Amino acid sequence: MTCTDFRLLAERRAAGFPLKARQERALERHLAECSACASVARFENGLATAVREFPAVTPPADFADMVLAQLPDPVTVPEPSFREYWWNLALGVLAAGAASWALWQKAPSWIPWLTGERERTQIADVLFNAYMSMGEVSLPTMSVVFLALIGLTAWGASALAVGER
């Protein structure tokens, strides 16, 4: 270890961070031999003491009450009401239904975020094929399951967004 390492250890010890026993022993040995580092260690100790013992104002006994008296109305995070809860669910199901219908229609041209006809068709084909290859389940049942999954996801996301799980 170099003098720089020992000075860093002296700084950490002065600041109150505990050293390992072997670091402590090595530091003591080094400080006994190196007067420059011993001087730094003294400075560090003096500085730490000066910072700790710096005259500080103490809070009055009723400080907490004084602050509480100044506080505005409780800062509560609004919890969604029962009505809002079902409204979120309905919106989620509607959104999921709309998305499913759009996919079923192979992403018609009014979906603005798909770039061109060719890309729209390709993406829609991929999704449609994935949807159709999900098993031997009948199409109406599959649609219901698909809708329910998307609806639940949308519902969960909207509930999370308002801070309620």
Next chain:
Amino acid sequence: MAASDSELVRQTLKGDKRAFGVLIQRHQDAVFALVSRLIRNPGDVQDVAQDAFVRAYKALPTFRGDAQFGTWLYRIVWNTCLDRREQHARVQEREVQITADEEDCKGIDGFADEETPLPDAAFEADDVRRRLEACLNRLPVHYRAVLTLYYFEQKSYEEIAMVLDQPMNTIKVHLFRAKSHLRKALLAERSSEEWTA
């Protein structure tokens, strides 16, 4: 068993002001200690601490628990102190002037400024402490903040960086420079005493 800070924050957010009162009592000493070291006028300390707690209460819904409540609170205290300083900007401060060559210091990662002469062993411990206290009060506020959070609050570089909203390397630079200033200030004082003796 006493409720944790996070639990008290949750209770406060449910509308229980008394829970916030417990948080105030738990942190008020540390906040006063920090503000006392950052604000030079002792008469302002209570005002600033009070303001900081009110701000913390209003900002409580934004506390996500990523950091400890104390660290989050210190950041608010720090910003409140800076705002207060801005309000008193016209009052001229006698801070230790940082000259351009002092800015360009080496050995940031450690205490490696081997060139800077240090106070020698002839300084008595009490004497050093008394002089340091006087010099501390003349340091720029950023340096005082870093010194206080490191030596008094025992915050790591990372936590100090979070509180002061600065990169960790800047914190190391500030710590290094603060000590460098203090060493030089001590030596300057000593030289002038020898000169007049």
